[in-house]
Amino acid sequence: MTLTRKALARRTFLRGVGTAIGLPFLDAMVPAFSYGKTVETPVRMAFVYVPIGAIMEHWNPSYTGQLGELPRILKPMEPFRNDMMLLGNLTHNGGRALLDGGGDHARATGGYLSGVQPKKIAEDASYGDRNGHSVAAIKAGITADQIVANEIGGKTRFASLEVGMEDAQQAGNCDSGYSCSYTNNLAWRSDNQPLPPTLDPRTLFERLFGDDGDLTPQARNRRNLYRRSILDYVTEDSKKLETRIGPSDRAKLDQYMTSVREVEVRIQQNEKDNRQIDPGMEKPGGTPGDFAEHFKLQSDMITIAFQADLTRTVTFLVGREGSNRPYREIGVPEGHHNLTHHRNNPEMIEKVAQINCYHMRTFAAWMEKMKSHQEGDRTLLDNSMIVYGSGIADGNRHTHEDLPTMLLGSGGGFLKPGRRVIYKRETPICNLYLTMMEGMGVHRENFGDATGHLPELTA
């Protein structure tokens, strides 16, 4: 371990014109007097939402306790058996009709992280609330990620990061009288303020590494036009930093800068290709049409944001709830949503399972990256708590109990992964969030429809 006389600040940025690149955790950030002690690294939290549930017979193992062989959909996660927990019987009651009729998709996402049932929006009395009162405005609830962001968000450049992949439409009716705000947002700052996810990789990249205070739109355009890398703008700061860090930090920094550059190059390549697998889908220019490539770009940037401690709270909406996206790249040209209403047709079930497996493969590749980054004596994955799940279990019947829920990482030793834990039926998924908040250092007695914590996760 190389120590300088004065430790490097955790929030050190490499700055250049219009650029501010955060740094990963370096040995040089450890104060000299802490040698031999456990180094405190931040805990991160992410919620990764996949639409329309899963074919649950290929998700739920037949056993409880220590994780062994995993079912078909979860197969790609076998290398992470000791890093994950599979949670059974968690319920999103706010996703249910509760006398409000259709709209399971909107309710599934709209209240997934808050535990509330979103309100229907139309002013038409027939779309009033369950007691016949007319309701005009959107209303859901503050989400778990934002509770944490409000408490600890001041410690990082971004209090939270909202990432998405499919649809940014915020107005209109997307599901049986429910606003598109419910299907297209996962994070809500308050009961009427959704935080739209960033879908375009370029926009996300600029947000993470740009410094708009210094860069005029003309300058940004010029930079993009000449395809100069943002790394070119921080050369001077980089050289200065290299004089203050040791060989292992230099190697780590080089690896990190390479990963930033790779993301940048891939974004440029996509902008060049601007290929789209489905011309019918609305996407920002430069957004990859290929699901896996888009997922990889977005998740790589989340990894970098976590590495550089740019944020500790992320929501990632992998697909709009109720998405009818086709997956031609894996031989499924039919829309996802249409397939989920399979009425027990084996061919349709098989195609939905293939989509579920595809999502899981891309997620596993991301987790591999998270696990490859070392932070002190733990990995970046160890220092995280990442929920992968959906607000619907069975997409055919629109059930909201026994949700597919997987928890990755140990939250810096807070969680005890490697197990399948089944709770009693109807246990609110908000109990999980309440427990995760505790792991983030945010203590709450109540949240959403929680009835308590899940002590089994930490014991």
Next chain:
Amino acid sequence: MFQPRQTEKPPVGIVFDSALSRVDDALAMALLYGLDGKKEERLVSVSISRANLKAAIYSDVVGRFYAGAVSGAIGFGGRTLPVGLADSGALKDDQAFFAKPLLRSTADGNPAYPSDIHNDLDTAEVAAVIRNALTAQWDGNTIIVVSGPASNLARVLAAGGAKDWIQRKVKLLVFTGGRFPEGPTESNVKADIESARRLFAEWPTPIVACGAEMDGLVSYPGSSIEKDFAWSPAHPVADAYKDGGAMPYDAPVWAMDSGLYAVRPQEGYFKVSDAGTIAVLDDGRTKFTPSAGGKHRYLIFDPAQKERIVKAYTEIASAKPVERPQRIPQKQQQQQKK
């Protein structure tokens, strides 16, 4: 789950929370399922305040028996409701009336009363299952009937924002326990004095108590079990009755009193005290103090109604399950079963 939007207020939803301490708790379940079949109410939640898996299995068995009559908030079609089960508490032991019927087999050796519950994880979290059922009801259209300690209701009360949504959803709580206007300690209160105290002090809606002074004034005629339940070769409530004592015997109906009053308050089966406040004292005794603005009342036995009450109990508790319309088309349900 696909559920059409309800545009007309349905019959009142009943939340039944019981310790299954005596056979009258099983009879009360039969009464409530019977009234559900008559569309006078809908049984929307069943929970057990005895930390005993067999009690939950028995409740599930009764629910399955009446499945066609259940218009549950959570299940659909012929599915049964999840059974909430307490994790702990003073009451834990088996009672013969609910444990023995579970051992009964058919001629070919299969269980006479199969259940979906095999271990604790097949039961539901009590506070969540009651709260979730309430959220699915129209405002002011739920009545809670408690026959046992107040433990489960105290847990519901402890949930975030509970008083607000309880006040919005619940019309009345009928509590089987205590002694009124005052008297010695009663077992349901004594089993969890702290929860009972909290319930009477903090529950935001009106409460009507059915005190121990009501217990034993009316009995369920044992002859009804042999006669009125004869239509069913295997009836879990009739079996419970037979396993609950040496036949023929007349069983208590205390829990049924609470159920009948909850659903048919207008029928005048019971008199009701003036308004007041019920306090639970440190030693578990209950004391009623009249006050004009009080939210509490207690039931008073009316000897003139005894015959009517027994008639209602025997007719309704022995009623056959009623098939309810499916929430999704039968054709689609059959396809899903394939």
